[in-house]
Amino acid sequence: MAEQNTGGESLLFLTDENLRKGIEAMFFAYRGFTADPDRILEDMDYGRAHHRAVHFINRSPGTTVGNLLTILGVTKQSLNRVLRTLFDDGLVEARVGKQDKRERHLYLTDKGHALERALSDAQRARMRAAYRAAGPSAVQGFRTVLEAMMDAEQRRQYQGLKEGST
Amino acid sequence: MAEQNTGGESLLFLTDENLRKGIEAMFFAYRGFTADPDRILEDMDYGRAHHRAVHFINRSPGTTVGNLLTILGVTKQSLNRVLRTLFDDGLVEARVGKQDKRERHLYLTDKGHALERALSDAQRARMRAAYRAAGPSAVQGFRTVLEAMMDAEQRRQYQGLKEGST
DNA sequence: CTTGGAATGTCAACATAGCTGACGTATCTT
DNA sequence: AAGATACGTCAGCTATGTTGACATTCCAAG
Numbered sequence: 001m002a003e004q005n006t007g008g009e010s011l012l013f014l015t016d017e018n019l020r021k022g023i024e025a026m027f028f029a030y031r032g033f034t035a036d037p038d039r040i041l042e043d044m045d046y047g048r049a050h051h052r053a054v055h056f057i058n059r060s061p062g063t064t065v066g067n068l069l070t071i072l073g074v075t076k077q078s079l080n081r082v083l084r085t086l087f088d089d090g091l092v093e094a095r096v097g098k099q100d101k102r103e104r105h106l107y108l109t110d111k112g113h114a115l116e117r118a119l120s121d122a123q124r125a126r127m128r129a130a131y132r133a134a135g136p137s138a139v140q141g142f143r144t145v146l147e148a149m150m151d152a153e154q155r156r157q158y159q160g161l162k163e164g165s166t
Numbered sequence: 167m168a169e170q171n172t173g174g175e176s177l178l179f180l181t182d183e184n185l186r187k188g189i190e191a192m193f194f195a196y197r198g199f200t201a202d203p204d205r206i207l208e209d210m211d212y213g214r215a216h217h218r219a220v221h222f223i224n225r226s227p228g229t230t231v232g233n234l235l236t237i238l239g240v241t242k243q244s245l246n247r248v249l250r251t252l253f254d255d256g257l258v259e260a261r262v263g264k265q266d267k268r269e270r271h272l273y274l275t276d277k278g279h280a281l282e283r284a285l286s287d288a289q290r291a292r293m294r295a296a297y298r299a300a301g302p303s304a305v306q307g308f309r310t311v312l313e314a315m316m317d318a319e320q321r322r323q324y325q326g327l328k329e330g331s332t
Numbered sequence: 333c334t335t336g337g338a339a340t341g342t343c344a345a346c347a348t349a350g351c352t353g354a355c356g357t358a359t360c361t362t
Numbered sequence: 363a364a365g366a367t368a369c370g371t372c373a374g375c376t377a378t379g380t381t382g383a384c385a386t387t388c389c390a391a392g
Contacts, residue, residue: 024225024324029315030318074379126315158194160191213349243351263369
């Protein structure tokens with residue numbers, strides 16, 4: 001899929017200095033990337049963990065706690081604390097599985113959808129501005145490099161959903 | 167996959183779905199980005215905060231506590247806790263400023279350089295692999311988008327050093 | 333049916349790394 | 363001499379991660 005160094009000859013873009021710039025770019029850009037949602041969340045005593053949970057429940061309605069655990073890469077105890085506050089505040093609801101009653105299927109309530117919308121609107125606005133400023137071919141490169149930077153396991157989750165719905 | 171109109175007229179690359187993919191790519195890639203250093207750090211009871219401090223002291227030897235505060239965007243109490251352990255473990259040393267004796271100029275010791283090297287080697291290896299797989303033009307796009315994603319203040323710090331030395 | 337292992341989810345206790353607020357000290361500047 | 367600046371520290375709070383113990387449910391073997 002990814003183009004393999006089509007220029008071929010020059011490897012100047014692999015200098016340590018270039019790599020260092022890439023590393024710092026990730027650091028600073030990630031701060032910008034999370035800044036807008038963080039501002040919204042802090043007004044409601046939530047944190048990034050809540051954001052992540054809401055995001056992935058929205059992406060895959062009916063996903064189980066176990067699925068979420070795998071995607072988020074945290075312990076179930078840690079996730080549980082976040083989920084509990086989301087239940088208590090009426091943003092997420094859990095339905096016991098029909099086939100397997102051990103499972104809890106997670107759904108956003110209307111209120112949950114509203115928060116998700118607010119958060120992703122803010123984040124999308126920044127992403128859109130960056131995309132627009134950079135242009136389509138830069139965006140393609142951006143995605144290609146990020147994809148290559150993931151662990152294999154994470155890349156799998158990034159590419160296909162496969163689980164959760166249905 | 168997505169057909170891109172490099173002419174720039176089409177704004178198909180700005181769809182919500184594309185933006186969502188970009189958002190998730192940042193999330194998953196950042197995990198990969200930090201995974202290797204995290205493994206090294208955890209063996210020595212350090213965290214990402216130590217990594218960041220060591221990185222920027224290495225980048226700008228002689229930088230002051232105040233500069234570091236600005237770059238890292240944390241409170242001095244938080245930074246201080248980290249710096250103290252780095253002093254105690256002999257990785258960083260602070261020299262009182264010659265012109266302004268209130269300032270503490272920070273330098274890595276040999277031991278500090280060794281840790282910095284280990285951390286950045288791991289991180290650069292992953293970045294290099296990603297760069298190589300993606301190719302030079304993708305890398306350029308990657309950097310362009312990340313830069314556009316930063317806050318103005320962070321972009322300033324990313325682009326030029328200007329402070330610290332001299 | 334019963335029993336026991338495996339999967340799933342919850343509760344309790346603790347660690348780390350952020351944060352705010354208040355204060356102290358040394359130093360520079362006016 | 364007085365105020366501003368740079369740095370350090372104490373005390374206490376919050377968010378989010380960890381491990382350990384436990385409850386519930388499913389499924390399969392006896």
